[in-house]
Amino acid sequence: MTKLMQIPFEEEAEDIKDKVVTYWSKRAESFSEHKHEEIHSRKKQLWQAEFLRHFSADDKLSVLDVGCGAGFFEMVLSDFDFDVTGVDLTPEMIERGKELLSRHGAKARLMVMDAEKLDFADSSFDLVINRNLVWTLPHPVEAYMEWHRVLKPGGMLLVYDAEYAKGFHHYDQMQNLAHKNVTDAMVEECHDIYHMLSISTLDRPEWDKACLEKIGYENIVTDLGAGDRLYSEKDQFYMPDRMFLVKAQKAVV
Numbered sequence: 620m621t622k623l624m625q626i627p628f629e630e631e632a633e634d635i636k637d638k639v640v641t642y643w644s645k646r647a648e649s650f651s652e653h654k655h656e657e658i659h660s661r662k663k664q665l666w667q668a669e670f671l672r673h674f675s676a677d678d679k680l681s682v683l684d685v686g687c688g689a690g691f692f693e694m695v696l697s698d699f700d701f702d703v704t705g706v707d708l709t710p711e712m713i714e715r716g717k718e719l720l721s722r723h724g725a726k727a728r729l730m731v732m733d734a735e736k737l738d739f740a741d742s743s744f745d746l747v748i749n750r751n752l753v754w755t756l757p758h759p760v761e762a763y764m765e766w767h768r769v770l771k772p773g774g775m776l777l778v779y780d781a782e783y784a785k786g787f788h789h790y791d792q793m794q795n796l797a798h799k800n801v802t803d804a805m806v807e808e809c810h811d812i813y814h815m816l817s818i819s820t821l822d823r824p825e826w827d828k829a830c831l832e833k834i835g836y837e838n839i840v841t842d843l844g845a846g847d848r849l850y851s852e853k854d855q856f857y858m859p860d861r862m863f864l865v866k867a868q869k870a871v872v
Contacts, residue, residue: 632757635815636708636733639755642808643688643709649800651689651715657856658694658723665849666695673777673866680745683769685734685762686752690716690727697725704744706732735762742771750779753827759818760830767834770869776836778827779845781860784819827865836867 643650657663674680680701684692687705689712696703697720705727707713716729732738734749735758747766756762766776813819818826824841831839846862 635757635812638808638812638815640709642805642812644711646805647689647709647711647715650712651719653855654689654691654694655719655722657691658719660854660856661852662849662856663695666692667698669845669849670695670777673775674746678745681743681771682746682748683737683739683744683766684727685737685747685749685766686755687716687729687749688712690719690725690729692748692750693720693727693729694723694725697723697727703727705729706734706737708733735765737765737769739769741768742774743769745771745774746777747774748777748779751781751783753778753780754783754816754818755812756818757816760834763827763830763836764834767836767869772869773871774869776831776865776867776869778865779862780823780827780865781846781858781862782819782823783858783860784813784816824863824865831865831867835870837870839865839867841865 676699678699678701680699682696682701682703684703684705687693687707688709690705693703693705693716703726705713705716707716707729708731710731713729713731720727720729734752735756747770753759753762770776824843828839828841842864843861845864846860850857850862
């Protein structure tokens, strides 16, 4: 049986979050420029095609992007008539995201918020999405519960992530082209965060599916081919870690 995970003590969890915020604060400027380049590459169209596998561009969706970083998904969704809100724990990322949206004339609400403790009412969103977030969370079970809470009945969850901690040890880091301009010190800082997180030891996305089932999500699907669709090209956005998708729905009452 798949166990959920050991929850860290609250003091330890807050220490992890502080380290995550510190890390991404230092990377915010260069990360924002990297997302600007990604928006102007084929990746925007690839991500739009990926999303349209799961919903229609004609849908009128309220969307929550959890861990929005510098606003990449907000830019991807800007061609659709959606009501998009992005939240991130790192204030510097939110500021960079607002600058990026303004720079491109795109509209979305961006705000500082903890992915594990959302300040939204129950049943607020049709769709909750995120990319490369869950691996950073001290309490991913609580996060999955929160995202379930804020989804409307019948609402959809799309989680794109990878086993980055395991990949750090399995791959030659020279293959990680997305980190080509990240300093060795920052890479090592990220590595230290990997080892602070219990989720780094779990087998994913099998663990995610078991967790979502226990919480009460329905129609849960794991897709190991997401990275092949989105990041097969060895360009400046390529990471060797295989990105997967976890898709689920909140039950219709």
